Amino acid sequence: MFVYIVRRLMQTIPVVIGVTILVFSMMHLVPGNPAQIIAGESASPTQVAQMEERLGLNDPLPVQYFSYVGNAVTGDLGNSIRSGNAVTDEIFSRLPVTIELALYSTFLSIFIGLIAGVISATKRYTFTDAAIMIVALFGLSMPNFWLGLMLVQYFSLPPLQWFPVTGWGTPQHIVLPVLTLGTAGAAIIARMTRSSMLDVINQDYIRTARAKGVKERIIIYKHALRNALIPVVTVVGLQFGVLLGGTVIIEQVFAINGLGRLVIEAISARDFPVVQGSVLVIALMFVLVNLLVDLSYRFLNKRIELD
Amino acid sequence: MSDKQNTIIDVNELQTSFFVDGKEVKAVDGVTFDVPSGKTLGIVGESGSGKSITSLSIMRLINNPGKIKGGEINFNGENLLDKSEAQMRKIRGNQISMIFQEPMTSLNPVFTVADQIGEAVMIHQKLSKKKAREKSLEMLKLVGIPSPEKRLDNYPHELSGGMRQRVMIAIALACRPELLIADEPTTALDVTIQAQILRLIRNLQEELGMSVILITHDLGVVAETCDYVAVMYAGKIVEYADVNTLFRDPKHPYTVGLLKSLPRHDIDMEGDLSTIKGMVPTPDNMPKGCRFAPRCPFARDMCRENLPHLEDEGDGNQVRCWIHTDQWDGPEVNVKDDYESAASKQS
Numbered sequence A: 001m002f003v004y005i006v007r008r009l010m011q012t013i014p015v016v017i018g019v020t021i022l023v024f025s026m027m028h029l030v031p032g033n034p035a036q037i038i039a040g041e042s043a044s045p046t047q048v049a050q051m052e053e054r055l056g057l058n059d060p061l062p063v064q065y066f067s068y069v070g071n072a073v074t075g076d077l078g079n080s081i082r083s084g085n086a087v088t089d090e091i092f093s094r095l096p097v098t099i100e101l102a103l104y105s106t107f108l109s110i111f112i113g114l115i116a117g118v119i120s121a122t123k124r125y126t127f128t129d130a131a132i133m134i135v136a137l138f139g140l141s142m143p144n145f146w147l148g149l150m151l152v153q154y155f156s157l158p159p160l161q162w163f164p165v166t167g168w169g170t171p172q173h174i175v176l177p178v179l180t181l182g183t184a185g186a187a188i189i190a191r192m193t194r195s196s197m198l199d200v201i202n203q204d205y206i207r208t209a210r211a212k213g214v215k216e217r218i219i220i221y222k223h224a225l226r227n228a229l230i231p232v233v234t235v236v237g238l239q240f241g242v243l244l245g246g247t248v249i250i251e252q253v254f255a256i257n258g259l260g261r262l263v264i265e266a267i268s269a270r271d272f273p274v275v276q277g278s279v280l281v282i283a284l285m286f287v288l289v290n291l292l293v294d295l296s297y298r299f300l301n302k303r304i305e306l307d
Numbered sequence B: 001m002s003d004k005q006n007t008i009i010d011v012n013e014l015q016t017s018f019f020v021d022g023k024e025v026k027a028v029d030g031v032t033f034d035v036p037s038g039k040t041l042g043i044v045g046e047s048g049s050g051k052s053i054t055s056l057s058i059m060r061l062i063n064n065p066g067k068i069k070g071g072e073i074n075f076n077g078e079n080l081l082d083k084s085e086a087q088m089r090k091i092r093g094n095q096i097s098m099i100f101q102e103p104m105t106s107l108n109p110v111f112t113v114a115d116q117i118g119e120a121v122m123i124h125q126k127l128s129k130k131k132a133r134e135k136s137l138e139m140l141k142l143v144g145i146p147s148p149e150k151r152l153d154n155y156p157h158e159l160s161g162g163m164r165q166r167v168m169i170a171i172a173l174a175c176r177p178e179l180l181i182a183d184e185p186t187t188a189l190d191v192t193i194q195a196q197i198l199r200l201i202r203n204l205q206e207e208l209g210m211s212v213i214l215i216t217h218d219l220g221v222v223a224e225t226c227d228y229v230a231v232m233y234a235g236k237i238v239e240y241a242d243v244n245t246l247f248r249d250p251k252h253p254y255t256v257g258l259l260k261s262l263p264r265h266d267i268d269m270e271g272d273l274s275t276i277k278g279m280v281p282t283p284d285n286m287p288k289g290c291r292f293a294p295r296c297p298f299a300r301d302m303c304r305e306n307l308p309h310l311e312d313e314g315d316g317n318q319v320r321c322w323i324h325t326d327q328w329d330g331p332e333v334n335v336k337d338d339y340e341s342a343a344s345k346q347s
């Protein structure tokens, strides 16, 4: 296992390098001169030249890249053009909200998805199964922003007004955004759990358990689910990773001040360092989540040989 | 049939069918046999003859699209087909246990050996987890697994095929069942391991005084292990006899054909590896009369037209063949002696 962890860690290195190169290139690929933007519309050519010098934009690209990465490693992602604050501070003040949002949504998807998937599988080819799978298909096909707006329409506006329209902080605030974000994941997990359970239920070892006199309920939730969960873990992990970067629109719909909203604000203000920094952080989190998913998959699936 | 009081299980006219694409496949079609207490019954027959479905029917483990349609399975005098699912659960793994054809896939990959053996005793004898673990260790010793303490916490993928089958036997025997059904327990294993596993089952049977149904397609195994034999063909029993009679004086042409194709010298037949001509009939192409008639060297019109019954031969042995009835309208035949010459004339 240890060897595997080390090897898997090594594999992330090229990915991380690739991510930093892409993020670094963003600055140079977007139209417009960053120095001009930072110095302001009305800046004179001399001021722009000074800004270019200060930003190191005249150095050869590799030199610029290494100084960017060097700074990033020490936690310095530059300063926001808008506020002048350190980019890392800006990101870390917004990150917890997004992580919270992604975590709750993932928990909700797991909870609903597993229950629905198991019920569907144990009642396969019945009305219940068909109903669950149709609902799941809807859940999967509804665009997030539309679902969010619909939920607001019915539950936040009069006559019901059960939940606040926007904001973050109290449990009431959490319900609708989490429901919006968790729906698609729940649908994916339900479908995955169903097919995985159906596969497992026909395995010889389930027949062995029946031959031992094990109760059907225990066969489903202990013998079968434990095995069926192994492929589901991957889906859950990927779902969480997607949510970390995918809350952008929902944060906008519900006016939640998370990382996604920071990115949008920064883009419209052409705040390059903040955009760069946010994208880098999101990408790194995604790499990390993938790593954890792989490791837990290996841990769960003891059948896979760990050479 | 042998004395009812000494019979652990008595299967009577068992019928199990599968319903696929609106058609009925009669996998087991009126199977009748019994197992005297403390004895081993071998069930032999070619692939697809319904051996596994018979044993799964006894366990009442037939799932959709299969269904037990009729008959009786009297175990200790009570018909298992009348039992509720909850009552069956108390019997499975406790009074009747089963080991399967596929040791590689019959153990749950995510649980340890100790968990899987202990589960049966925790369910049926309500033992604590700690006591169940002790029991698992005892069972591993019983089935002869080397360094059993270490194996307790192994997962199935850490064990060889032979060891897995030993673990399966340990699971099956943990509650000291009265009847063990072993469905081709050695087919998937190396020849040397096969002999070990069979010896183990035989020794444990004597030690624990249980009855065994041993399913196999190998008559050699039957000769070494069984007291009684039921020969199955296309969902029906064609001959039932004690092992000595069966090998000395086989009555059904199919049994004789099987024996002829057996390369052995220590039994009454000179094996020349001649195989039975033709193929096992498929369910959608079942012969109208005797199911073996299309392949039988003695078959006459009456065989092709009418299905013979399983008739008692007086000594507790039974055969399903017109030759051994009064109605037989052909010349006198001695199935065993005349088989080869008749078979050579077969087209």
Ligand SMILES: Nc1ncnc2c1ncn2[C@@H]1O[C@H](COP(=O)(O)OP(=O)(O)OP(=O)(O)O)[C@@H](O)[C@H]1O
Pocket (backbone or CB within 6 Å): B018, B019, B020, B025, B026, B027, B028, B045, B046, B047, B048, B049, B050, B051, B052, B053, B054, B065, B066, B217, B283
């Ligand atoms: N799930 C199923 N669906 C449809 N038909 C089935 C099913 N299982 C078994 N059968 C039918 O039952 C017949 C008997 O099967 P069974 O498994 O009992 O054979 P067997 O004697 O154990 O053969 P083998 O020596 O290959 O194990 C098969 O020929 C097949 O037609």
Ligand SMILES: [Mg+2]
Pocket (backbone or CB within 6 Å): B051, B052, B053, B101, B183, B184
């Ligand atoms: Mg079989």
